[in-house]
Amino acid sequence: MKQSFFFLVIKLSIYLLITPFLASYVFAGTSHSSIAILAYGAHNLPTVQGFIDGFKGLDYYEKENVAFIFNGTIKNKRDIESEMKKLIKQKPDLIFACTTPATRIAQKATQKNKIPVIFAPVQDPVNANILKNLKQPGGNITGIRLTDSTVKQLEWMLRLAPKTQSILLPYNPDDKSSDLSYQKIKKVAKLFKLEVVSKELRSHKDIDTFLENFPKQTDGIFLPRDGMIMARVKDFAKIARTQKLAISGTRFEMAEQGALLGFGFSGYELGKQAARMAGQVLRGANPGKLPVETAEDYLSINLKAAQKMGLKIPEHILRQAHIIIRE
Amino acid sequence: MIQKSIRFKLILTCIALATIPILIISAILSSQSSSALKDSASQQLEVEADRVAIAVGNYIRELQNILTLTAKTRSFISLPTPQKKQILEELLSYENRFDDFKLITPEGKVLIHLNRVHFIPQNQDAHYSDLEEIGSVMKSQTTHFGDISFNSNGEPRLVMTIPLISIYTGQIKFILFSTIRLKKVWDILAELSQSDNTVMLVDSAGNIVGHPDPSIPLSRRQFLVPPFKTGVGVTLKGEPAILATKTLVYEDRQLTIISYKTLDKALELSHRILRINLWIIIPALLVAIALAIIIIGNIIKPLQHLIHITDKIQQGDLTQRVESYRDDEFGKLGESFNKMTIKLQKSIKNLEIEIQEKAQEIADRKKSEKEKAILESKLRHSHKMEAIGTMAGGISHDFNNILAIILGYAEVASENADLNESNKNEIVQIIKAADRAKQLVQQILRFSRMSELKKDYEPIRLGEIVKEVLSFQRSITSSTIEIRHNIDATSYLINGDPTQIHQILLNLCNNAVHALEKTGGLLEVSLYNCSTPKFPPPEYNPSIREYVCLTVKDNGMGIKKEHLGNIFDPYFTTRKMGKGSGMGLAVTHGIVKSHEGFIIVESTPNVGSIFKLYFPAITQKAIGSPSLAQETPKTGFGNVLFLDDESLIVTMGKVTLERLGYSITTFTDATKALKEFQSAPEKFDLVITDQNMPKMRGTEFSQAILKIRPNIPIILCTGYSETVTQEEIEKIGIKEYVLKPFTRQTIADALHRVLQS
Secondary structure, eight states: OHHHHHHHHHHHHHHHHHHHHHHHHHTOOOOOEEEEEEEBSGGGHHHHHHHHHHHHTTTOOBTTTEEEEOOOOBOSTTHHHHHHHHHHHTOOSEEEEESHHHHHHHHHHTTTTOOOEEEEEESOTTTTTSOSOSSOOOTTEEEEEOOSOHHHHHHHHHHHSTTOOEEEEEEOTTSHHHHHHHHHHHHHTTTTTOEEEEEEOOSHHHHHHHHHTOOOOOSEEEOOSOHHHHTTHHHHHHHHHHTTOEEEEEEGGGGTTTOSEEEEEOHHHHHHHHHHHHHHHHTTOOGGGSOOEEOOEEEEEEHHHHHHHTOOOOHHHHTTOSEEEOO | OHIIIIIHHHHHHHHHHHHHHHHHHHHHHHHHHHHHHHHHHHHHHHHHHHHHHHHHHHHHHHHHHHHHHHHHSTTTTTSOHHHHHHHHHHHHHHOTTEEEEEEEOTTOBEEEEEESSSOOOOOTTOBOSOHHHHHHHHHHOSOEEEEEEEOTTSOEEEEEEEEEEOTTTOSEEEEEEEEEETHHHHHHHHHHOOTTOEEEEEOTTSBEEEOSSTHHHHTTOBOOOOSSSEEEEEOTTSOEEEEEEEEEEETTEEEEEEEEEEHHHHTHHHHHHHHHHHHHHHHHHHHHHHHHHHHHHHHHHHHHHHHHHHHHHHTTOTTOOOOOOOSSHHHHHHHHHHHHHHHHHHHHHHHHHHHHHHHHHHHHHHHHHHHHHHHHHHHHHHHHHHHHHHHHHHHHHHHHHHHHHHHHHHHHHHTOTTOOHHHHHHHHHHHHHHHHHHHHHHHHHHHTTOOOOOOSOEEEOHHHHHHHHHHHHHHHSOTTEEEEEEEOTTOOEEEEOHHHHHHHHHHHHHHHHHHTTTTOEEEEEEEEEEEOOSSOOTTOOTTOOEEEEEEEEEOSSOOOHHHHTTTTSTTOOOSOTTTOOSOHHHHHHHHHHHTTOEEEEEEETTTEEEEEEEEEEEOSOOOOOOOOOOOOOOOOOOEEEEEOSOHHHHHHHHHHHHHHTOEEEEESOHHHHHHHHHHOGGGOSEEEEESOOSSSOHHHHHHHHHHHSTTOOEEEEESOOTTOOHHHHHHHTOOEEEESSOOHHHHHHHHHHHHHO
């Protein structure tokens, strides 16, 4: 029993040795996380801000238990990949990808390292070949898609400017989301007895050139869900204002940026929604099992722009707007 | 084993004493707190489910009220369709909790169809397909709720149908279908869910239609509603949890609100108590172990020492003592143990002494018994010899008397002048024969030890004694043993006791005979002069140079080498019990030593032994050997009273003495002789009396005579002197002592000496 006694002492010693580890386990707090933000287009800043702010409500505080690796929005699509590589090198715990092109590059970059990716917004992740099943995305990716409200946006534009008979639709055919918007509008144009003049713009330079020589051939400008195009909403709004054209944007904030109306998601709210999903992933949820959520659409009307155009918007329509820009 | 039994038990006891109370308390606390926490959690969850039920109910009722108010105010029914559409558009945009509106006629024609996010092209011929639902509304004429469905985004929606009844006709004029977005309920659930609690909404089909985590309803997860109001079930992840259920009834439909909290979370406080107790138990355990080791070490150490000492004592080392300087029970135990050990040591010592004494006593007793046996043997031998001596004495007495007569008359006859030479020679032969007979009697008497009259050493010639002993030995020894003697006629005399020499020679011869008893052989006795041997024994006297060596040699079995050193020890014997006393050689050694001599023994097993007895030599002539040298007997005169109970002796004495010139008055009866002497004391000059007589002994007679006439010389004659000693004779006053059978010369010399004195 000496042996028993000896073994008893050994067992106690082992127990005492592992106790600190147990204690550290028992009293362990949340670990520090790093999140890389890959945002394409300056118009996505509200989304990024909403994403960062959204973490505050989830008990994640910057410089305390979460760090955001964000080098600013990416202006050119070709720069997304290089920015992604930079971010990957910093071995983030999660990547927040803004817009469809950014999401596709993030997905490609995380095929091996399986870093979770939360995207927002992506108009149609299935058509964009990002995932196949909205309820069960699979892999390391999930996020927020947009409501298929492109036609509704057009409807609202026509309700605010009922005399519109033709619209200019600038779009980037290389952007899946943009092309999809174009296809939808083109499809319903007849129904609205509307002429759609499309303009392929593949770069900001194209936009600049186009805006410099903007042809007055339509009654309005319809901005599709195109990251690059949306990033230039102010420029398009300026032309529209000059030429008294109705212009509709695909985001809620676009009325603030000079468009006659904005119908679509709120970037800030979308960012907060994405932050909630990212928080779930950081707490252990499998992104591949989190269903893709849908962004809420809101109507915003720039009454000032309407007045400059000489448009009188009926009261019952104004009452339907979530925000009215008056000044 | 002691460690296992006592140390181990004590350590366990200490640990148990230190930890069991804490364990019991913590178990009770944990149990009580678990129970309380469960109850508390159940109540909390129940309240939460109630609150959520109220909130969700309000949500639905509020939308129901909004829609009802919209439809019933501002004469909605009477308004044209475009105005109705405007109102519904405003409502749809303003209240984004609605997703869709349809206004249809009782016949099913769709008048207005609006969607919050999707463009719905106006179709004049559109008809509502679900006629069953229209029928239900028409029948009940009240608000009706349909099943919960999910849109393409995966959001759950509740269809609410309101009949628009004409105030004039009371008939249903329109039916307004609205789709309520339950997604907005998720925010309510998220807001109302307290930390660690989760509330979800489950429809009658088991679909989760509301959850703080949108991914749950979006995933179309289902949950089996438990049948109890509160209880323990499992979460969506399968974790055990406390659940509370609340049924929310709206019209003819119902939703179930399930509020739950995982058991881990619910019992967190209890687990924390357990963890705290664990943190208390660990130090307590450590302290208990440390104390146990110290205290038990203090207890066990003296015990181990005691066991060590006990082992030593068990091995026989009684000098071991317990070292204890403590003033407690162990110290007292040690002292008691030491006292016990000392007592035990003394007892054992006493016991050993007692055993030694007893052993000595037994040895002494055995020795005593042996000695007793020897003494008894000696006594028996002595008795035997006494009997022989008695017999020999008796015989010798008579024999001496006869010899005295023969010798006397032969001597008388030899003086007869008429005898020729041949006759004289024949008479001399008779005298010689009588003399030899006399010698034989003396030998018999000596062997029977009845003739030890002389105690002082005297010069003796050993040759005569050797012959005498061998002569006797030969008569009692088997013919298979040859007895030889080799006597140097020129050997010196020695100063000694013939009887003792007889004894030792007889002993040695007996031993030799015994050695030759089975095999037969040669017994050889030699006598010769010699000087000090080269290797004399330590006890020899260096001043003595010349010795007479008497050797007894046999070629028998010999003496074993290991026995040689003990043969002179008293009682040492190799013979069987009763065959030898073991005293023979011891006595021999003693006698030789008393003669200032020594013995050298040489012996080889199966070859033989030789005993060499060295006696200091003298040149003095030996005595005791009778001589037949013829001298002329001394004549004399005087009246002699001659008394002997043997008439032939009296006659022979009368003849012999009268021839010597004396006047002899003889008597055979002492009484008559005394009477005669008493009557005339002065008549006699000398009295010769025999000792052994029937009525009166010679000594008694002599005393009586000397009483009458004190100075009268008396010669006492006897052949058997057992009852009279030299001292007694001198004390009585007897002048001379003559042994029978005496010769004429002897008696003549005695008469002459007495009368001359």
